[in-house]
Amino acid sequence: MQADETPLSRKRTRASPRNDNPPSLSKDEEFWYEDGTLVLIAANIEFRVYRGPLAKHSPVFRDLLALPQPPSSQSAPSTPIGSDTCPPCPKVHVTDSPSDLRHFLRAFVPGGTLDGALDAPKFGAVSAWIRLGHKYEVDKLVENSLQYLRRFYPKVLSESLSVCSGPIKKDRPEDVQGPHAIAIVNLARLTGSNDLLPLALLECCKLGAGIVSGYVREDGTVEHLHPDDLGRCFAAKEKLALRVVSAYLHVFEVPRDDDEGCLDSEECREALRESMQMFRLVGVDWVKVDELLEHERMELLTIENYSLCAHCREEAQKVIIKHRKQFWNALPRLFNVDVDGWALIAAK
Numbered sequence: 367m368q369a370d371e372t373p374l375s376r377k378r379t380r381a382s383p384r385n386d387n388p389p390s391l392s393k394d395e396e397f398w399y400e401d402g403t404l405v406l407i408a409a410n411i412e413f414r415v416y417r418g419p420l421a422k423h424s425p426v427f428r429d430l431l432a433l434p435q436p437p438s439s440q441s442a443p444s445t446p447i448g449s450d451t452c453p454p455c456p457k458v459h460v461t462d463s464p465s466d467l468r469h470f471l472r473a474f475v476p477g478g479t480l481d482g483a484l485d486a487p488k489f490g491a492v493s494a495w496i497r498l499g500h501k502y503e504v505d506k507l508v509e510n511s512l513q514y515l516r517r518f519y520p521k522v523l524s525e526s527l528s529v530c531s532g533p534i535k536k537d538r539p540e541d542v543q544g545p546h547a548i549a550i551v552n553l554a555r556l557t558g559s560n561d562l563l564p565l566a567l568l569e570c571c572k573l574g575a576g577i578v579s580g581y582v583r584e585d586g587t588v589e590h591l592h593p594d595d596l597g598r599c600f601a602a603k604e605k606l607a608l609r610v611v612s613a614y615l616h617v618f619e620v621p622r623d624d625d626e627g628c629l630d631s632e633e634c635r636e637a638l639r640e641s642m643q644m645f646r647l648v649g650v651d652w653v654k655v656d657e658l659l660e661h662e663r664m665e666l667l668t669i670e671n672y673s674l675c676a677h678c679r680e681e682a683q684k685v686i687i688k689h690r691k692q693f694w695n696a697l698p699r700l701f702n703v704d705v706d707g708w709a710l711i712a713a714k
């Protein structure tokens with residue numbers, strides 16, 4: 367994680383030895399309001415914004431701006447954009463990257479996200495809202511952003527779901543999948559949102575060797591899983607895969623010898639024997655750890671393709687649902703995380 371121990375600083379961090387020629391500053395092209403009342407400086411970019419909204423929503427900014435301000439704040443030359451006739455105003459150095467700060471400030475402009483709906487934000491924005499929102503104590507922005515992630519990483523599994531309606535949807539945005547899950551685990555850790563962890567860690571388990579490469583943010587910063595979470599993934603992956611294989615094997619045991627409901631036991635047995643053979647030959651190589659939760663996955667692999675009678679089809683679906691529930695209930699334990707409210711929701 368980024369070292370952001372000091373949220374705000376009045377003084378420029380001076381490189382050693384003494385630097386008499388500080389880098390020139392550029393005005394941000396998006397956030398430079400001539401009548402702004404506060405200049406934030408991130409790296410070598412100046413953002414001239416209004417202090418009111420920041421002070422209203424962020425106790426950190428409110429406290430800082432309540433302090434007496436230095437009489438003059440023309441501490442470094444700026445590269446002008448148009449006329450440079452803005453009245454002096456407080457300048458505050460922040461340790462955030464300019465791209466993170468830009469996302470954060472967008473939440474405070476009319477039509478921004480602090481009070482509005484989060485329809486389809488990019489992950490870079492969501493990540494910045496949570497990290498900077500946490501740092502500057504903008505609780506509402508953090509909570510709204512976490513709720514957005516919970517759409518794709520829920521903590522409840524509806525019992526009313528059919529076998530093909532897994533909670534992990536195919537149409538999840540690309541930028542909440544794959545290596546982004548590393549960042550989601552870290553955001554969950556940062557904010558104590560343990561409910562995001564089981565599915566985010568499950569997603570991390572699919573990264574293969576890439577799990578150690580981490581997630582690269584827009585500003586080039588690379589995030590890695592904490593070694594403890596990396597260990598959780600290594601420890602859980604094998605157990606998760608075995609649970610998926612076990613579900614398949616139980617499906618192949620339909621119909622039982624004493625099952626009188628099967629309409630054509632010979633044909634059904636033959637179909638499942640063939641499917642088991644296929645699974646043994648090729649299927650076992652592409653078992654995915656989240657297969658039991660994936661939308662349409664199990665239906666496609668175990669039922670749709672094989673000619674089972676209606677009774678056996680129903681029995682196979684029951685087996686899959688049963689294993690899906692067991693898998694879901696076991697997730698927090700397999701990843702060794704405590705989650706309040708991790709549950710199945712009974713069918714209505």
Ligand SMILES: [Zn+2]
Nearest residue numbers: 628634675678
């Ligand atoms: Zn049958």
